[in-house]
Structure formats: C-alpha cells, structure tokens
Amino acid sequence: MTKVILLVLLVLVAVCSTLGKPEKNIPKRGKRIPQTLSRGWGDQLIWAQTYEEALYWSRWRNKPLLVIFHLEDCPHSAVMKKAFAEDKEVQKILDEDFIVLNLMYETTDKHLSPDGQYVPRFLFVDPSMTVRADITGRYSNRMYAYEPADMKILLESMAKAKKLLKTEL
Amino acid sequence: MTKVILLVLLVLVAVCSTLGKPEKNIPKRGKRIPQTLSRGWGDQLIWAQTYEEALYWSRWRNKPLLVIFHLEDCPHSAVMKKAFAEDKEVQKILDEDFIVLNLMYETTDKHLSPDGQYVPRFLFVDPSMTVRADITGRYSNRMYAYEPADMKILLESMAKAKKLLKTEL
Numbered sequence A, B: 001m002t003k004v005i006l007l008v009l010l011v012l013v014a015v016c017s018t019l020g021k022p023e024k025n026i027p028k029r030g031k032r033i034p035q036t037l038s039r040g041w042g043d044q045l046i047w048a049q050t051y052e053e054a055l056y057w058s059r060w061r062n063k064p065l066l067v068i069f070h071l072e073d074c075p076h077s078a079v080m081k082k083a084f085a086e087d088k089e090v091q092k093i094l095d096e097d098f099i100v101l102n103l104m105y106e107t108t109d110k111h112l113s114p115d116g117q118y119v120p121r122f123l124f125v126d127p128s129m130t131v132r133a134d135i136t137g138r139y140s141n142r143m144y145a146y147e148p149a150d151m152k153i154l155l156e157s158m159a160k161a162k163k164l165l166k167t168e169l
Helices: A002-020 A051-061 A075-086 A088-097 A148-168 B002-020 B051-061 B075-086 B088-097 B148-168
Strands: A065-069 A099-103 A121-125 B065-069 B099-103 B121-125
Touching (some): A051 A065, A051 A099, A075 A088, A075 A148, A121 A148, B051 B121, B075 B148
Parallel strands (some): A065 A099, B065 B099
Antiparallel strands (some): A065 A121, B065 B121
16 A cells, blocks of 8 residues: 555656746757857856957956957967966966957957957956956967967066056056 | 675675776765756757857857846846747747857856947847847846746747848848
8 A cells, every 4th residue: 555655656756857847949059058158268257248248347447358369179279278278377377367258259449459350359448348468468469379388478468457447557 | 605605796896886986076065966058048948158159059050049138046047048938939949049158157248238238138140240139128228138927028029039030141
C-alpha cells in the first residue's frame, strides 16, 4: 500500500515538473549555448554591451574605458584573448578601475580607428569622452595592437589611462 | 606498497590539474555568472550585440530587424520578457526570419524613439534601414509597447514587418 502511494506521488511530481516548464523553441540544428557578452575576454568582468552604454558608465563612474575590437575567426584575436583572459593582474585592474567593452563590429565613431580597422585593437577612452589616441602599443604600423608577449606594455598603457584621469579632471 | 604508488599518482594528478588551469581573477564580492547577450529574452536566439551589427546583418541577410528596449529593474520589462521568451511561436519566427537585438541603453538614432524612450519598447527596422514607425501595438500613448496579453498583436506586427520586406524590395 505504501509503495502504491509513493508511486502515485512520484508520478504526480513528474507530471507537475513537466507542466511547470513551458515548452521552449529549439532551433532546427539543435540547442545552442547562450552567447556571453565577454566572448572569452574575461567572464568575471562586467562588460558594457554598446559604445553608448560604455561611454555612459565611463562618465558616470569617472573611470577610463577600454574598447577591444576583435573577430571570432581571427587567430591573432584568439591568442590575445587567451593571454588577456588568463592574466590575473590585467583582469583585476580592469575589474576595479575600468569600464570594458569588446566589439566585433566597428562603431560609427571614426576616432576609434585612428590608424585603420584591424583586429585585435585596443583603444582607451577618457571619461571626458576623448579617445586616447596617444596611448599605443609597440608596433608602428598597427599602433593599437598588442600581442600575448606585450601584456606588460598593455599594463603600462592601462596605467597611463588611469593616470591622466586623476591629473586632468 | 601499491597503496603508496596510488597515493603518489593521485597527488601528481591533483598537482597537474592545478597547474593546467591558470589562476583567474575572482572579484572581491565573489564569482559572477557570465552575462548573456539574450539577457533572458530567448537564450536560443542569435542576438546582435550593437545596432550597427544588427543593421549589417539585416541588410546582408535581407531580414527585418526587431529592436527591444528594456531595463533590468523594470517590472513591465520583466513580465514581458518572461512571456516573450516562453512563446514558442514568437521565438521560432524570430529565429528563422528576423535579426534580433535587445538594448538596455538608447542609441544615438532618434528614429528608434518615435514617441519617447519608455521601456519595454519594440521597434521594427526594414533591411533598407528604415525604422518602421508604422508597425505599432495597441496603446495610443505608448505606440511601441506590448504587454504579455498582446502576444497575438506582436505576432501580427512581426507578420507586417515580414510582408513589407517581400512586397517592397
């Protein structure tokens, strides 16, 4: 008797939990993994979605903005993304002192491509909304590019972006 | 003896697996759940990140674009988001025939706020990059608002957005 009651209860629970979950649309080619805003550049950072949003937060919180332009199928972007996401110091400073945005499409603001639209490309923007074209990496032909071996130079650039904020505002 | 060998092996495996994973930065207030681009409006849809990206895909794939403006802490957005994400028909049609974008910040394009910047707000854009201000819901004071009870009206608006694309291009 107890077994029968238990069985009925189990069936009820099963039916209820099925009823509770609405049937969702599954794409023809199978279930997809939800896209993240970080796109692999640091899951623990709070990423802005758009340039407008990033500028808003930069002004509001008085923090410099780092914009990263990249592409999913670019090997240079891929290796830099890995080094960037795994660099604890870079991630910590960005988390505490910067607004971050990563974009796979160019914006309409030409100031974000001072020497062309290559990827990966790292641009700093001051809370006053000025693109810091003076903060560059070590390549004269792609001034805003950084490679995995350049993490120290990136940290120096980040320090420059932070310094100006304090002295000029 | 066998036990000792096993123990040494276990320790080695533990050390190796620790070495394999680089130490990542964990924010002071604890680990965060990575943000998704869907933000709860349908995890199985492929969301554009920015308005520029959405317009690009709309033109390229000759599909109308749906832009949803919403806010995380708005109760009207929350109930509409739930109804929207759980509506199998809406999700299926959007997945197959539309480009989708959800934004928590306004863009610089004033055409996307024909009667103000309230949320939630649903705007359709033609692949010719024309904002379809003629496709509205049923509220005269907030013409681009839809509520959970209006899913049929939203489906009709989606049908309108699809129809024009075929007849005008």
